Amino acid sequence: MTIPKSPATLVDVAERAGVSLKTASRAVNGEPHVAEATRQKVAKAALDLGFQLNSMASLLKRGIRSNFIGLVTGDLANPFYSSLAKGVERELRSQGLQLVVSSTDESGERERVLVEEMVARQVRALIVVSTHESNDTLRSAQERGIPVVFVDRPALDLTADSVVLDNRAGARLAIEHLIAAGHRRIGFIGDFSRLPTHQQRLDGYLDAIEALPTKSGQDPRELVREDFHDAAGARGAALELLSLSTPPTALFTSNNRVTIGALTAFRGLPVAPALVGFDDFDLSDVLGVTVVSHDPVEMGSRAARIALETLESRQPGGEPVVLPVRLIERGSGEAAPGVDWR
Amino acid sequence: MTIPKSPATLVDVAERAGVSLKTASRAVNGEPHVAEATRQKVAKAALDLGFQLNSMASLLKRGIRSNFIGLVTGDLANPFYSSLAKGVERELRSQGLQLVVSSTDESGERERVLVEEMVARQVRALIVVSTHESNDTLRSAQERGIPVVFVDRPALDLTADSVVLDNRAGARLAIEHLIAAGHRRIGFIGDFSRLPTHQQRLDGYLDAIEALPTKSGQDPRELVREDFHDAAGARGAALELLSLSTPPTALFTSNNRVTIGALTAFRGLPVAPALVGFDDFDLSDVLGVTVVSHDPVEMGSRAARIALETLESRQPGGEPVVLPVRLIERGSGEAAPGVDWR
DNA sequence: AATCCTGCGGACAGCGCTGTCATACTGGCG
DNA sequence: CGCCAGTATGACAGCGCTGTCCGCAGGATT
Structure with missing residues (x-):
């Protein structure tokens, strides 16, 4: 029913609030040097118009490529990978970053396509459970300055960080x-x-x-x-x-x-x-x-943290992070030969 | 080691290929009216410079919001939700769209924040397993022209599509x-x-x-x-x-x-x-x-399909799609009172 | 020869926003 | 009283890209 009215821009807000574009920008972004009364006026105008900052324009102007981190895994429906994704997401949350996921179904070809797509979409960093069929696209992502962190499976023939198990x-x-x-x-x-x-x-x-x-x-x-x-x-x-x-x-x-x-x-x-x-x-x-x-949740968190640190100028490609594993005895591994454990 | 050289722009490519900016744009985007030889030159220059089209600028210019679809669920580590995510992703794949996920942990407050963030990031559509603590932000997303599809749990007090179980x-x-x-x-x-x-x-x-x-x-x-x-x-x-x-x-x-x-x-x-x-x-x-x-995979697919159709001018807010369920007998439900089924 | 294509390439504006620089006004201080 | 620091606001350019409009060459058409 509703006509998809084109969204209000900052110009509209500024106009309605009777202030300049820049002042509106300052108010919306919570920058200092805006009088409280002005801030209120702008807030009201924004609310009235249903204004939402266009983050694409904002990021473009500021030369930032995006607020997305890409995660490429085998199959999202596998609990191992989805726990990994959860760990990554949890870590990103605090940084105001968002998680883009996709599944390769363990196909090297799909991995290639997905990584290319993510690079084209300007992801800030890539976290990858690689199929290891080829890593050309990952290398070229790296060369474009996008940090690549390997998780679960280490980097091969590529200088990159990785988080793996023992x-x-x-x-x-x-x-x-x-x-x-x-x-x-x-x-x-x-x-x-x-x-x-x-x-x-x-x-x-x-x-x-x-x-x-x-x-x-x-x-x-x-x-x-x-x-x-x-x-x-x-x-x-x-x-x-x-x-x-x-x-x-x-x-x-x-x-x-x-x-x-x-x-x-x-x-x-x-x-x-x-x-x-x-x-x-x-x-x-x-x-x-x-x-x-x-x-696996911790593994995702660690990988995400490394990706974020690399974004903050950490040197990429150190020693792999090796997470410990431990044996949990529940019966099936303790049964003697010929003895049913169920 | 590598200095994070600021990525090459289309201007650089055009210059290197000895053509105008617009011609380079046409070549890169595979538009017609470019001589084959020119196309080659541009392709070579782009390759040499490691050029990658800045999709943010491109989308901004074209007035397109993004190529992302947002999925907001309870907890990615729950196999039910991750299967849902898989279904959504599978459907998006064919359309060149990508999936942004996040988990609310069933907190209404987090749901609010996440939805706002996603709207700010210009997602094209939202697929939501709502906590149902409040739907103000979802309503305002809708009012901004972003299709909202409820999945698993129907829309309440909101005219929106939903995909649910019987x-x-x-x-x-x-x-x-x-x-x-x-x-x-x-x-x-x-x-x-x-x-x-x-x-x-x-x-x-x-x-x-x-x-x-x-x-x-x-x-x-x-x-x-x-x-x-x-x-x-x-x-x-x-x-x-x-x-x-x-x-x-x-x-x-x-x-x-x-x-x-x-x-x-x-x-x-x-x-x-x-x-x-x-x-x-x-x-x-x-x-x-x-x-x-x-x-659940099918449920995700259906929700995604509806979101995509709404993007293509389908009227939103029809009858909920109700997916069938069936009983699978495996023993535990057939045991008589007092009889152990294990 | 005048006209019209068609294929190719370019100049320019402007998407929505923010960084830079400039301006106007306040109050405090020597 | 003059001057400076600090605050509040605004004008403007330009991020990287594409849509629009325009120009030019050469072949086909009248």
């Missing part, structure tokens, strides 16, 4: 925990093998496995299954491992989706294998699942 | 299902009582309960517990209900967090009460929890 230690901890419970055949189900997080977690697994006295000729990777990015795929991998002639008595699942997939595979089994998962998740306590836990 | 029918369905399994004392654990979703789900509950032959003097709200917004609170409510002298034999939990809270309360009980939850969640199948399910 993946290798976490995985080793998990496997050693299973070994301590008596397990010797421990399966590993992992994400895309190109991802650094995956590789590090696998390294941690191998560290612990290779420390075990082995029958000669044994392949430490015999029970390793990789490149499963969703729960359904991980479920299949778990079923396959469990149907081996000598199946593993325990599994290590390298992220939340994989853990969930494995759990769905256990339904109907007389004895569920012991399990330690990387990433905590809702209901892990109800289910009694032992996990390598960490704080 | 909450009442869903809740009634759930309760009738429990009644069919033999339950007569069914507890209700709900969210903030001010939320329309809550009220509708409670109405659905009461519909079904009141259809039951009652002992006179019986209060249909005897087993209703409200205003629990997180899992911890819901857990307490569940424990309290179960410790009544005549405890309910079944529970209806009105959203995903409440359901999870109730589930954590069941640990250690010899017999878990039957349970139907509103909202599906990860691992509901592993746990065997019967739920009233729906598609």
Whole structure:
């Protein structure tokens, strides 16, 4: 019904208040040297006209590119990423910055497009969970002076800050925990093998496995299954491992989706294998699942803080920030071989 | 190391390419009437200088407000909201629009601030899961010509589009299902009582309960517990209900967090009460929890589509879009009174 | 030869705002 | 009383870009 009347400008406000444009600007922006009475007049005029400062014009004039920080993640619907986003947002809030998000669905091509779009939209900084298929566009964003902070997955071939987890230690901890419970055949189900997080977690697994006295000729990777990015795929991998002639008595699942997939595979089994998962998740306590836990919200906050500091002239590209992980025992990781933990 | 050289402007590009500003503009924007050779020259110059069109200036000049759509939700870390965000983002993607998100943490005051900020940042449209504490700022956004679409919770006292679930029918369905399994004392654990979703789900509950032959003097709200917004609170409510002298034999939990809270309360009980939850969640199948399910991603998409249509001159404020819900039987809702379903 | 395209390129204004500089007026102080 | 510091206000340019209008060349048309 309402005609989309073009919004009031500062000129209109100034006119209505009977003051100059500049004075109106000062009043609206809360600058000093404006008489209280004048301030009131301008405020009233602004209210009457439904005036809203056009921040685009304001930022343009001041040579500021924008008030947005871009976050590029895999999939917003994954709780890990959305917690990350929450952490980032919380940090930005205090600075009057806003968060622009988008999901790559782990496609390098989409990552490229999204980063380009964000750069075109003048984001102040980029926080990226990179697919690591290519980083040309990220590099060129950097070259344009846009701070790029890698999160969860470190920067590769690129001097940039990153905030990551202590993946290798976490995985080793998990496997050693299973070994301590008596397990010797421990399966590993992992994400895309190109991802650094995956590789590090696998390294941690191998560290612990290779420390075990082995029958000669044994392949430490015999029970390793990789490149499963969703729960359904991980479920299949778990079923396959469990149907081996000598199946593993325990599994290590390298992220939340994989853990969930494995759990769905256990339904109907007389004895569920012991399990330690990387990433905590809702209901892990109800289910009694032992996990390598960490704080994705904190990870997002840290990344955001680094991005903001870089904006304030901090030198980019220092050592990666490595956040600690810890094992939370809930039962599934403490069950001895052949013992059901449910 | 790199000095944050001030980015190249179109003037620089034009100069370097030896053409006029306007010609460079035409070339960069792919407008017609530019000779192929000229286009090449400009492209090369732009590349050399690392030129990036300043979209703020461009949009300002063209009188376009921005390419952003704002989404204001309760808490990004809640899978329900992040799925919603995913749906919105997916829809925007094809239009070259980007998504700005922020969380209110269910505070009306924060909602106010966020909406104002987004309006100041010139978002093209707003998609809101309103706290419903007040809608003044949303109304004024509307008056400025910014389409506002309510999602999950309908518009109140405001002519605006909304996309909601069939909450009442869903809740009634759930309760009738429990009644069919033999339950007569069914507890209700709900969210903030001010939320329309809550009220509708409670109405659905009461519909079904009141259809039951009652002992006179019986209060249909005897087993209703409200205003629990997180899992911890819901857990307490569940424990309290179960410790009544005549405890309910079944529970209806009105959203995903409440359901999870109730589930954590069941640990250690010899017999878990039957349970139907509103909202599906990860691992509901592993746990065997019967739920009233729906598609939050689709809900986000629909809301985004409506926002985009309104931008394209569709009349705002039609009938609310009501999305269907369906019951998924997984065991917890089919157990007879006194029978453990786990 | 006069006319009209069509393809190409440029000059200029101005989007809405703020930084700079200038002006006018107050009061205090030596 | 003259001068300076401080406060209140305004005129104006210009951020980087694009829409409008205009000019010029060369080929087609009458």
